[in-house]
Amino acid sequence: MALSWTNALIAAGSALGGALALVLAAHVAFRLLARRWPPGAALSDSARVPFRALALVLAANGWVASVRPRGAEHWAWSAGALGLRITGIVVGTWLLCAVLLFLEDLTLGRARTDVRDNRVARRVRTQVLLVRRLTVAAVVVVALGAILLSFPGVRALGASVLASAGLISVVAALAAQSTLANVFAGIQLAFNDAIKVEDAVIVEGEWGTIEEITLSYVVVRIWDDRRMILPSTYFTTTPFQNWTRRNSELMGSVEMDLDWRVDTDRLRAHLPTVMAAAGDLWDGRVSHLQVTDAVEGLVRVRVLVTSYDAPTLYDLRCHVREALVGWLREEHPDALPRWRIA
Numbered sequence: 001m002a003l004s005w006t007n008a009l010i011a012a013g014s015a016l017g018g019a020l021a022l023v024l025a026a027h028v029a030f031r032l033l034a035r036r037w038p039p040g041a042a043l044s045d046s047a048r049v050p051f052r053a054l055a056l057v058l059a060a061n062g063w064v065a066s067v068r069p070r071g072a073e074h075w076a077w078s079a080g081a082l083g084l085r086i087t088g089i090v091v092g093t094w095l096l097c098a099v100l101l102f103l104e105d106l107t108l109g110r111a112r113t114d115v116r117d118n119r120v121a122r123r124v125r126t127q128v129l130l131v132r133r134l135t136v137a138a139v140v141v142v143a144l145g146a147i148l149l150s151f152p153g154v155r156a157l158g159a160s161v162l163a164s165a166g167l168i169s170v171v172a173a174l175a176a177q178s179t180l181a182n183v184f185a186g187i188q189l190a191f192n193d194a195i196k197v198e199d200a201v202i203v204e205g206e207w208g209t210i211e212e213i214t215l216s217y218v219v220v221r222i223w224d225d226r227r228m229i230l231p232s233t234y235f236t237t238t239p240f241q242n243w244t245r246r247n248s249e250l251m252g253s254v255e256m257d258l259d260w261r262v263d264t265d266r267l268r269a270h271l272p273t274v275m276a277a278a279g280d281l282w283d284g285r286v287s288h289l290q291v292t293d294a295v296e297g298l299v300r301v302r303v304l305v306t307s308y309d310a311p312t313l314y315d316l317r318c319h320v321r322e323a324l325v326g327w328l329r330e331e332h333p334d335a336l337p338r339w340r341i342a
Helices: 002-036 039-067 075-110 119-149 152-163 165-175 177-192 264-277 310-331
Strands: 200-203 206-213 217-222 227-231 250-258 287-295 298-307
Touching (some): 119 206, 177 206, 177 217, 206 227, 264 287, 264 310
Antiparallel strands (some): 200 206, 206 217, 250 298, 287 298
């Protein structure tokens, strides 16, 4: 018995020593990697805890394998080995998810959306956010199948989970057609470039920006900070306006109904002064004034302006409208609208 305890202690020390050596080797490797690749330090921080847990589980497995008597079929040994195998699968899944999510976050960090023309970055961000959800779901499903395969009694069930995905998909499609339709629509939206995160859209008569795209629904942030939750199938089956699909630059209009005595030449000559006062709101491409209608005793004047993106265009239109109204009131009051009754 003393010899058995001695062997067990020696085996435990060897297993812990091996785990410690593995952790130290990984630490040195990550330190060297961080010198050549700066994100390596962040990867080390993300994977440190699950990697150390996995090293301990491997050490425990090694210890059990070394001290377990040959041919021993006692339930305690079998239960311990099974528990360690399941723990190893769980910890390994944790480590894999940590590494994959780090790599996806690294891609998100490179997709900067704080610049003027961020269409490509927003498309990458939309796709990566959806891939994150798919990655976690796929890894968890595979891990659950592996855990089921660890139980001899339900090994056939575990194999069925992994090998019969086609049959399960058919049954699930019949049971939850609308749910799966939203899931496939969400995947389609992420990769067909119809909408992206922070796109300016008009849905259900409301102007807003795409805040979040998931596998089943899309969140639209309305201009007054309300959130509109729409199923993913809405954007594949219902017409909607996307103002920033190809580029962020937009053209907008400012319309005013004025009196017939308005001097459009003076108004057009004053427009460059208004645009110059707009500062960074105007991108310098278009500023054009036209009379588009003249009916029912009023003249409709339209000013076309362009800006970098939808929020900036809104501010520019407000600036142009306020400046022209103020100028008309002070310098050209005859142009203010009047109703004449004969």
